[in-house]
Amino acid sequence: MEVGVGIIGLGNVGLGTLQILVENSKSIQEKLGFPLTLKAVCSRNVQQKELPFRDGAVRETTDWHELTSDPEIDIIVELIGGTATAAHIIESALRQGKSVVTANKELLALRGAEFWSLANQNGVNLAMEASVAGGIPIHTVLREGIAGDRVIELYGILNGTSNFILTEIEKSSAAFESVVAEAQQLGYAEADPSADVDGLDARSKLAILAALAFGEKLTPADIYTEGIRRIIPVDFQYAHQLKHTIRLLCLARQSEEGLLLSVRPSLIPQSAILAHVTGAYNAIWIRGAYGEDTFYYGRGAGSKPTGVAVVSDLMRVAREIRFGSPARVSPFAHERLGEYKPLPIPTQKLPYYLRFRVEDKAGIIATLATILAKHHIGIDAVLQLPREDWRDLPFVVTTEPAKEQSIRDAILEIRGADFLVEAPFAMPMERGF
Amino acid sequence: MEVGVGIIGLGNVGLGTLQILVENSKSIQEKLGFPLTLKAVCSRNVQQKELPFRDGAVRETTDWHELTSDPEIDIIVELIGGTATAAHIIESALRQGKSVVTANKELLALRGAEFWSLANQNGVNLAMEASVAGGIPIHTVLREGIAGDRVIELYGILNGTSNFILTEIEKSSAAFESVVAEAQQLGYAEADPSADVDGLDARSKLAILAALAFGEKLTPADIYTEGIRRIIPVDFQYAHQLKHTIRLLCLARQSEEGLLLSVRPSLIPQSAILAHVTGAYNAIWIRGAYGEDTFYYGRGAGSKPTGVAVVSDLMRVAREIRFGSPARVSPFAHERLGEYKPLPIPTQKLPYYLRFRVEDKAGIIATLATILAKHHIGIDAVLQLPREDWRDLPFVVTTEPAKEQSIRDAILEIRGADFLVEAPFAMPMERGF
Numbered sequence: 001m002e003v004g005v006g007i008i009g010l011g012n013v014g015l016g017t018l019q020i021l022v023e024n025s026k027s028i029q030e031k032l033g034f035p036l037t038l039k040a041v042c043s044r045n046v047q048q049k050e051l052p053f054r055d056g057a058v059r060e061t062t063d064w065h066e067l068t069s070d071p072e073i074d075i076i077v078e079l080i081g082g083t084a085t086a087a088h089i090i091e092s093a094l095r096q097g098k099s100v101v102t103a104n105k106e107l108l109a110l111r112g113a114e115f116w117s118l119a120n121q122n123g124v125n126l127a128m129e130a131s132v133a134g135g136i137p138i139h140t141v142l143r144e145g146i147a148g149d150r151v152i153e154l155y156g157i158l159n160g161t162s163n164f165i166l167t168e169i170e171k172s173s174a175a176f177e178s179v180v181a182e183a184q185q186l187g188y189a190e191a192d193p194s195a196d197v198d199g200l201d202a203r204s205k206l207a208i209l210a211a212l213a214f215g216e217k218l219t220p221a222d223i224y225t226e227g228i229r230r231i232i233p234v235d236f237q238y239a240h241q242l243k244h245t246i247r248l249l250c251l252a253r254q255s256e257e258g259l260l261l262s263v264r265p266s267l268i269p270q271s272a273i274l275a276h277v278t279g280a281y282n283a284i285w286i287r288g289a290y291g292e293d294t295f296y297y298g299r300g301a302g303s304k305p306t307g308v309a310v311v312s313d314l315m316r317v318a319r320e321i322r323f324g325s326p327a328r329v330s331p332f333a334h335e336r337l338g339e340y341k342p343l344p345i346p347t348q349k350l351p352y353y354l355r356f357r358v359e360d361k362a363g364i365i366a367t368l369a370t371i372l373a374k375h376h377i378g379i380d381a382v383l384q385l386p387r388e389d390w391r392d393l394p395f396v397v398t399t400e401p402a403k404e405q406s407i408r409d410a411i412l413e414i415r416g417a418d419f420l421v422e423a424p425f426a427m428p429m430e431r432g433f
Numbered sequence: 434m435e436v437g438v439g440i441i442g443l444g445n446v447g448l449g450t451l452q453i454l455v456e457n458s459k460s461i462q463e464k465l466g467f468p469l470t471l472k473a474v475c476s477r478n479v480q481q482k483e484l485p486f487r488d489g490a491v492r493e494t495t496d497w498h499e500l501t502s503d504p505e506i507d508i509i510v511e512l513i514g515g516t517a518t519a520a521h522i523i524e525s526a527l528r529q530g531k532s533v534v535t536a537n538k539e540l541l542a543l544r545g546a547e548f549w550s551l552a553n554q555n556g557v558n559l560a561m562e563a564s565v566a567g568g569i570p571i572h573t574v575l576r577e578g579i580a581g582d583r584v585i586e587l588y589g590i591l592n593g594t595s596n597f598i599l600t601e602i603e604k605s606s607a608a609f610e611s612v613v614a615e616a617q618q619l620g621y622a623e624a625d626p627s628a629d630v631d632g633l634d635a636r637s638k639l640a641i642l643a644a645l646a647f648g649e650k651l652t653p654a655d656i657y658t659e660g661i662r663r664i665i666p667v668d669f670q671y672a673h674q675l676k677h678t679i680r681l682l683c684l685a686r687q688s689e690e691g692l693l694l695s696v697r698p699s700l701i702p703q704s705a706i707l708a709h710v711t712g713a714y715n716a717i718w719i720r721g722a723y724g725e726d727t728f729y730y731g732r733g734a735g736s737k738p739t740g741v742a743v744v745s746d747l748m749r750v751a752r753e754i755r756f757g758s759p760a761r762v763s764p765f766a767h768e769r770l771g772e773y774k775p776l777p778i779p780t781q782k783l784p785y786y787l788r789f790r791v792e793d794k795a796g797i798i799a800t801l802a803t804i805l806a807k808h809h810i811g812i813d814a815v816l817q818l819p820r821e822d823w824r825d826l827p828f829v830v831t832t833e834p835a836k837e838q839s840i841r842d843a844i845l846e847i848r849g850a851d852f853l854v855e856a857p858f859a860m861p862m863e864r865g866f
Contacts, residue, residue: 020582030762140577144749148740148745148748291731292738294569295730296730312581
């Protein structure tokens with residue numbers, strides 16, 4: 001008995017999914033023991049799409065309702081993105097007893113728990129491997145591969161665009177704006193790059209992963225988020241002096257007090273395997289209470305890598321439909337369990353990297369040191385690259401481990417000083433992996 | 434409705450599994466939606482074991498037949514290892530309609546296809562995550578996470594003991610024998626280290642992974658295998674000059690001609706993420722036709738990391754028992770499909786690293802160069818470290834890409850020369866990732 005599939009949305013990922021379904025159909029059927037049959041595709045401009053078939057066996061339509069109400073379709077693949085129509089499609093499909101495979105991180109981060117309730121009420125499945133870290137099967141790993149473990153920490157590089165931008169700045173010392181323009185030309189960055197460079201895309205992904213890993217009710221609003229717009233090439237030179245590099249780090253870290261969640265540019269040691277993740281790649285590093293550290297790496301996006309995630313989800317869901325009940329315990333908690341209460345970021349205690357751009361005046365270090373000391377922040381090092389023009393070259397102070405609240409208070413006080421050319425810039429220095 | 438579990442074998446991994454089952458029982462039940470209940474444990478000396486319970490609720494026995502015939506037990510965990518009794522246990526369990534979770538790589542590599550047939554005939558499951566790369570959920574990844582992809586190449590570091598030995602030689606320049614003694618003291622190496630240092634353990638693991646990845650009937654005998662006994666500290670110095678390092682590399686590489694399978698010490702570029710795998714860690718790098726490259730890293734062994742693999746398998750199998758048919762399509766092919774025919778290793782074409790230890794005579798390079806040229810092998814570089822004693826310090830020739838058969842023929846001819854102090858040593862130089 002076959003399992004029928006309908007795909008809504010024929011952008012990059014939709015076309016990649018189609019290609020894999022068509023080219024790999026024999027191998028898919030062999031692995032499953034039954035056929036996975038594409039019944040219909042839907043796109044606003046389906047007639048203009050270059051489809052790998054056009055023989056009439058697969059229905060083409062511009063109206064998604066035709067798919068969610070088609071009795072021959074068991075699984076709806078939602079790949080249109082956004083939070084409006086996509087939500088209607090997912091709801092409609094689940095209510096009509098169809099399982100859903102989606103890549104929609106934004107929607108899942110906001111309403112995952114709600115959709116899972118609906119899926120459970122209707123005895124169907126909701127699969128979302130493609131929503132985080134395209135080619136890396138991290139959902140499968142958390143859901144099944146290390147299900148027996150208890151996750152303590154999770155660090156990720158979850159936005160390929162910002163990682164490409166950071167590693168290009170690192171490599172070429174070009175300015176942020178020109179690297180963004182390059183990323184746009186290469187198709188890595190959108191015309192409006194905000195979702196990527198301001199950390200919002202990464203935040204949605206971290207919200208989903210942290211919910212899976214910790215089983216706590218979490219939303220994007222629980223995650224402290226800061227983008228990469230303030231990174232300048234010289235930050236990498238200082239970071240390298242400190243045997244570190246800089247990445248937009250997504251972290252979820254459990255402590256006795258609660259769960260710390262953040263997306264922010266951070267210094268990470270060059271010895272960490274995460275430091276070797278360059279270009280548009282994604283990676284996730286997990287520490288488990290029993291399994292210790294594991295690390296996962298791959299393409300963060302792209303038509304075919306994300307298509308693999310969609311097709312692999314389709315195979316799993318099809319198998320569950322064919323052989324047994326597809327209902328699963330929701331990986332999203334529906335209420336705060338309190339076990340992993342999100343912690344305010346100012347409670348974090350780490351060494352910090354503080355960058356200052358100042359007017360050339362006497363006594364600046366003395367003033368800074370006095371203010372830091374007043375807030376009980378120990379100085380670890382003061383770094384200054386060889387410079388031609390004092391005004392343009394910032395210097396850096398690294399601190400002993402300090403509470404982020406103290407750092408913020410000190411910076412607020414330093415901002416009152418008359419020698420600053422711009423607001424100080426602070427990044428945590430991670431040492432945890 | 435609960436699912437009952439019986440564990441046979443209470444060594445390191447058995448005790449790690451018990452600890453996780455006991456400590457994590459609440460979380461396991463929450464994720465599954467039903468309890469996973471330990472019914473009985475079996476070990477030859479069960480009375481001497483330190484168990485995390487001793488309240489009578491879990492039966493303790495020295496006779497495994499009591500477990501395989503117990504109607505309350507749905508899943509048998511086989512953790513005694515070896516190929517004799519373990520085979521009886523697995524057969525007996527499957528025939529009596531019980532699913533099996535095992536960490537037994539040696540047995541699976543030899544008889545995996547046969548056990549899968551038996552499991553399918555009896556409508557039960559056979560789970561084996563713990564058999565390869567302890568803490569890395571690589572089976573889950575291949576079976577589900579990237580099931581929609583088609584694997585083209587797979588490279589792994591699959592034996593933690595030999596990786597520990599190699600990276601200790603690299604770090605300290607100590608001789609092989611003294612590092613093996615150190616590994617034995619630390620409990621990383623067995624009293625007889627042959628299975629690890631001769632590549633046999635890695636070979637079993639590669640046989641299983643390649644069968645999963647390529648769906649071809651493969652056995653350990655299809656895999657060219659060479660251990661690390663000939664590696665000397667100076668090899669790392671030469672490798673570093675070439676911006677490479679040396680690892681016991683397991684590879685399965687598909688080409689138009691067939692499937693190349695080998696376990697052997699190899700030079701890998703320092704830029705490869707695999708080069709950063711040190712100590713007792715394992716890692717697997719996969720290139721898929723659609724998903725491109727993904728990389729997986731974690732503990733290769735150990736009581737608790739491998740215990741996580743066992744418990745995660747238990748959860749999956751329990752879920753399938755509880756909610757639907759546990760039968761699955763066998764990942765092992767039962768006959769040669771021919772699609773990925775194993776290729777003889779002499780057909781491999783790569784650059785090679787050739788190490789020579791010679792008497793101090795005139796004309797040695799000329800003789801070597803003549804013989805290599807006769808076999809159509811181009812020389813890429815001749816390396817010689819600064820030396821105090823010519824007799825003791827080998828020199829190295831690296832070649833242009835050449836067929837392994839030509840390298841072997843040339844070495845055979847070179848072995849006739851009167852200036853050799855020992856047989857030349859050849860390693861391939863991988864460039865593929």
